[in-house]
Amino acid sequence: MLLKSNTSDSQKSWFAVGDYKRLANEVGEEETVQPEDVHKRMKELLAEYNHDKSIEFEDILNFHVQFERIHPFQDGNGRVGRLLLFWQCLQASIVPFIITEKLRLFYYRGIKNWGQTNGYLTDTCLTAQDEYKAVLDYFKIKY
Numbered sequence: 641m642l643l644k645s646n647t648s649d650s651q652k653s654w655f656a657v658g659d660y661k662r663l664a665n666e667v668g669e670e671e672t673v674q675p676e677d678v679h680k681r682m683k684e685l686l687a688e689y690n691h692d693k694s695i696e697f698e699d700i701l702n703f704h705v706q707f708e709r710i711h712p713f714q715d716g717n718g719r720v721g722r723l724l725l726f727w728q729c730l731q732a733s734i735v736p737f738i739i740t741e742k743l744r745l746f747y748y749r750g751i752k753n754w755g756q757t758n759g760y761l762t763d764t765c766l767t768a769q770d771e772y773k774a775v776l777d778y779f780k781i782k783y
């Protein structure tokens with residue numbers, strides 16, 4: 641909610657800032673989950689993710705892709721999803737990463753091809769992680 645508060649979108653009655661989407665949306669010409677199914681699909685996704693005792697890098701990426709395919713909010717899904725990626729890495733004691741503009745198109749390709757060629761997204765995120773490690777090294781922050 642904070643990411644979209646006090647914006648022009650927050651003034652629109654149909655926008656539902658802080659709630660799940662009320663209108664259908666799409667990502668890169670691909671349909672996402674219909675508004676009436678979002679709550680159920682998010683509940684299933686969270687239950688599946690929280691069921692795992694030991695979260696690995698690929699589990700975090702898989703959660704992210706499923707989140708983006710559900711696209712639960714009217715807007716801001718990418719921002720929220722990438723923020724969750726960062727937080728999930730920290731929670732799992734995995735060095736986090738930031739998808740930079742330079743990696744953006746590779747990141748989109750990775751999401752689109754997840755399930756057929758997981759290596760696209762994995763390699764892109766590992767590259768982003770290496771870039772983040774370089775920053776940590778510069779500031780002598782252990783990881």
